[in-house]
Amino acid sequence: MEFKIDAIETPALTKAQLSELLFEQIGLNKREAKDMVEAFFEVIAQRLIEGDEVKISGFGNFQIRTKAARPGRNPRTGESIPIGPRRVAVFHASAKLKEQLHEAVAADAASPVTAAPIEAERAELG
Structure with a gap:
């Protein structure tokens, strides 16, 4: 399952935004989505506190x-x-996440849309 996060306008992904994604893309009601996100992070925090x-x-x-x-x-x-x-x-980060990040950076570097501003900046400096 893939989530689309195009609507996120801030540079940070918040719990509220995660809840909203669960509401919009999974179909949970807003309260269930918020509770699920809170429970997820609570479980992680508790296990870390216990030293796991x-x-x-x-x-x-x-x-x-x-x-x-x-x-x-x-x-x-x-x-x-x-x-x-x-x-x-x-x-x-896992090897899989690192690979995904590397592929995203490589795709951005090859894209003419993102490469053009870089080339324009180099021309200005140059």
Whole structure:
């Protein structure tokens, strides 16, 4: 199943937009779509909090990494400050997602519509 996201006007994809896509393209009612998106992200967050890795086939893996304490510096004052240990979420894209991104970039570079502004910019600089 392929979703069309042509109507998205902002550079970020939001939960509200995901809910709207489920409503428009799957046929769920708006409340079900919103609940499904919220539940999906809640499950991912909960598993990461528990220290589990989350693998989404064809998309990527979410993991929690523990970072050790380290010395830091306040960039405004130059004062040394300790940065405590912390846990951070990291994402690694799957090979399939990386391939899709690479193909999209290659297609954009070959397209005369996207290549023309680049060539015009080079001519202006040149």
